[in-house]
Amino acid sequence: MISFTKINDDNILTAAEYFKYKISRTSDYTIGAMYMWREFYDSSFAIYDDMILYRVKFLNRTSFTFPVGSGSLEKAMDVLKEYCQINNLPLWFCTVPEEYVPTLVDRFQGTIPAAPSRDWADYLYLAEDLASMAGRRYSGQRNHINKFKKLYPDYRYQRITPDNKHRIVDFLIDYEKYHSKDASLAREELKRSLELMPYLERFNLPGGFIEVDGVIVAITIGEIVNDTLYCHIEKAIRDYQGAYQMIVKEFASDMTTQYGIKYINREEDVGDEGLRTSKLSYHPIKLLDKYCVLLP
Structure with missing residues (x-):
């Protein structure tokens, strides 16, 4: 079974090597965001088959971010399923970029994506x-x-x-x-x-x-x-x-x-009306939605 390690200043650069594989432009796979909010989200990571797996506490539940890297997505998913079964956890993914949702829905029958929250775009x-x-x-x-x-x-x-x-x-x-x-x-x-x-x-x-x-x-x-x-x-x-x-x-x-x-x-604007007004005033070309996804 995989073992997760708390993010700290000594190991985050190792984790960051995998950011180059991401296809989205969301902010969650960045050193600054990961390090700044590591304690707030109780963040830890594991590397398995050349894929990086993050475990976080999001919306008061243990969740994972979409695995990225040069390895096998199927193997990464299998090891996460095993981890959740052993620890009696539902397999929740959080802040999943819009680009990755079809991959989960198409490959894993019964996958349920929740509507994205405007506050986290x-x-x-x-x-x-x-x-x-x-x-x-x-x-x-x-x-x-x-x-x-x-x-x-x-x-x-x-x-x-x-x-x-x-x-x-x-x-x-x-x-x-x-x-x-x-x-x-x-x-x-x-x-x-x-x-x-x-x-x-x-x-x-x-x-x-x-x-x-x-x-x-x-x-x-x-x-x-x-x-x-x-x-x-x-x-x-x-x-x-x-x-x-x-x-x-x-x-x-x-x-x-x-x-x-x-x-x-x-x-994000995290629901702050002042921040939302300010960010909109600079005319974004797109709001990058993020999804919570439950795998059966």
Whole structure:
């Protein structure tokens, strides 16, 4: 029987070797997301026949993510069925990308996919759209950006480096004290963001920040897998009007120029109405649905 190991900073890079096999652009198979939320979802993994299998606690039940890798999907499914039978568990899969649902339904008779939750859908954008924000549909975003430039003409955008990373840590600590939301999930995110900071170079996570008169007013940290940039962390001080729009545009432009990315995934809104309004205002090309699927 397979044995699952808790995700930690020593083994997550081994797990990340399998991310290149994913065909979806959802954010769940990324180092940043896996590491940040490993405790929240009680995440662990096993490698079997060149496939990676994740076990998590999702919606208060033990669930698994869709196996990815170069091995046999049938063998991976068989070993998961055996694991669930021995442990008296239903075989639930969570956050299954839309692309994988037909595979489960076609190959495993009696498979039941549940309707996707809107709260967990990822927002996918064309990278060039966010880098340029051209056209009438982005006029509102450009108004905020132009306001920021007018108020703070000497602002600077910089990449996060080992030499300035301590300033980002200080920003997040102050943000937690003075600017964070009261929602428990938002506070959890800030806590996990600080946990991620020591590993930016090790996990190869690019980031950027904007400062005004020597004060950091916005930061962002992402991750590139294949042709897609995933934005794991994005914070700005709202007192600086347009700071959020500026960091979105500057980071998208920087990453598009440097790495030639085609898409940007700005992840879920988890049902937060403010986040939903904001993410929709940047005009995603698609909402990436994720499914919970029960195998008989």
